[in-house]
Amino acid sequence: MINVIRTKDYEEASDKAFEVMKEYLRPGKVLGLATGSTPLGLYARMVKDHQENGTSYKEIRSFNLDEYVGLPITHPESYYAFMHHNLFDHIDIPEENTHVPSGLGEDLEAQARHYDEMIDACPVDIQLLGIGSDGHIAFNEPGTPFDSGTHVTDLAESTIRDNCRFFDNDITKVPTQAVTQGIGTIMKAKAILLIATGSNKAKAVKEMLEGPIDVSCPASILQKHENVTVIIDEDAAALLG
Numbered sequence: 001m002i003n004v005i006r007t008k009d010y011e012e013a014s015d016k017a018f019e020v021m022k023e024y025l026r027p028g029k030v031l032g033l034a035t036g037s038t039p040l041g042l043y044a045r046m047v048k049d050h051q052e053n054g055t056s057y058k059e060i061r062s063f064n065l066d067e068y069v070g071l072p073i074t075h076p077e078s079y080y081a082f083m084h085h086n087l088f089d090h091i092d093i094p095e096e097n098t099h100v101p102s103g104l105g106e107d108l109e110a111q112a113r114h115y116d117e118m119i120d121a122c123p124v125d126i127q128l129l130g131i132g133s134d135g136h137i138a139f140n141e142p143g144t145p146f147d148s149g150t151h152v153t154d155l156a157e158s159t160i161r162d163n164c165r166f167f168d169n170d171i172t173k174v175p176t177q178a179v180t181q182g183i184g185t186i187m188k189a190k191a192i193l194l195i196a197t198g199s200n201k202a203k204a205v206k207e208m209l210e211g212p213i214d215v216s217c218p219a220s221i222l223q224k225h226e227n228v229t230v231i232i233d234e235d236a237a238a239l240l241g
């Protein structure tokens with residue numbers, strides 16, 4: 001079941017997302033985390049709450065959705081660096097409790113299978129998601145099978161264009177592949193929290209919520225999950241019936 005929360009703008013969406021997330025900021029919980037522009041407001045609120053209220057992450061574990069293939073963790077645009085810069089370095093989560101898939105290694109598919117095994121052993125309580133303008137979740141682009149596990153994938157051209165802004169607006173610098181949790185992996189999370197803001201997400205939001213469940217819109221599979229909260233702002237909701 002999808003519970004849709006409509007908000008005015010990005011700031012209010014981030015406030016609502018924090019309200020949902022706050023319930024999970026307790027010892028023993030396992031958070032599924034995302035990168036990109038969408039969760040920045042939520043992460044800022046988690047950092048503020050840690051600093052002002054002392055909410056502790058010492059006994060919380062986390063699994064990130066994805067990582068670019070070929071970027072070392074020292075690259076400022078690696079998702080490992082993103083998570084440290086925007087969240088992990090400002091809260092008290094132990095490094096060994098955090099997991100970001102590696103985009104480097106001899107056998108990325110074997111590493112991907114190992115990542116799924118770790119998640120199976122430590123099920124995610126709440127998975128945070130953004131959505132791509134093409135309806136992708138994590139880097140599961142249109143056409144990805146709904147039962148996929150963590151795998152290496154080619155990024156869609158629209159995704160490469162969308163992410164150009166993080167790579168000096170130079171398309172040749174954007175990695176073309178990623179390691180991503182599969183849709184099957186994401187669907188195992190006990191609860192899902194998806195945030196979508198801005199008009200470039202409106203079409204994907206409409207297909208996710210009102211379209212058929214079809215691999216052409218990967219996020220449409222969320223209609224089948226039993227506990228999903230979708231937080232959208234006015235711009236992202238603009239095409240809803």
Ligand code: F6R
Pocket residue numbers: 033034035036037038039065066129130131132133136137138139
């Ligand atoms: C990031 C991720 C992606 C983004 C999506 C939206 O870990 O998995 O699916 O959530 O591309 O990106 P932003 O938030 O930058 O619009």
